[in-house]
Amino acid sequence: QVQLVESGGGLVQAGGSLTLSCAASGNILSVNAMGWYRQAPGKQRELVAGITSGGSTNYAVSVKGRFTISRDNANNTVVLQMNSLKPEDTAVYYCNLDYIVTYGIFSSRKRESFWGQGTQVTVSS
Numbered sequence: 001q002v003q004l005v006e007s008g009g010g011l012v013q014a015g016g017s018l019t020l021s022c023a024a025s026g027n028i029l030s031v032n033a034m035g036w037y038r039q040a041p042g043k044q045r046e047l048v049a050g051i052t053s054g055g056s057t058n059y060a061v062s063v064k065g066r067f068t069i070s071r072d073n074a075n076n077t078v079v080l081q082m083n084s085l086k087p088e089d090t091a092v093y094y095c096n097l098d099y100i101v102t103y104g105i106f107s108s109r110k111r112e113s114f115w116g117q118g119t120q121v122t123v124s125s
Contacts, residue, residue, distance in 0.1 A: 002026035009119030022095035038091035
């Protein structure tokens with residue numbers, strides 16, 4: 001039904017940059033929002049940055065000013081530009097899709113959420 005293709009993770013030195021990309025496809029009537037979350041070992045998953053289809057953005061305080069999230073609605077993609085990376089940014093980063101899907105013979109609409117498989121970001125000191 002829905003697929004999320006994540007790319008861009010890897011290993012960088014502190015102060016470096018990485019760009020994460022997430023492309024959504026499948027049975028998607030419309031996208032409400034897309035975002036990136038991260039989870040470090042032993043910690044809870046947290047929102048890094050999110051963007052609505054209307055362009056509103058949210059950032060974690062810890063990344064504000066360093067990360068920038070953008071969207072390409074035509075391709076249902078979201079890009080996270082990560083600059084000035086710090087060792088504490090090390091985590092598995094997950095793309096999240098908040099979308100509307102149709103189902104049943106009447107094409108009823110339902111809001112759903114879908115997670116990518118995660119991509120590792122490692123920042124060395």
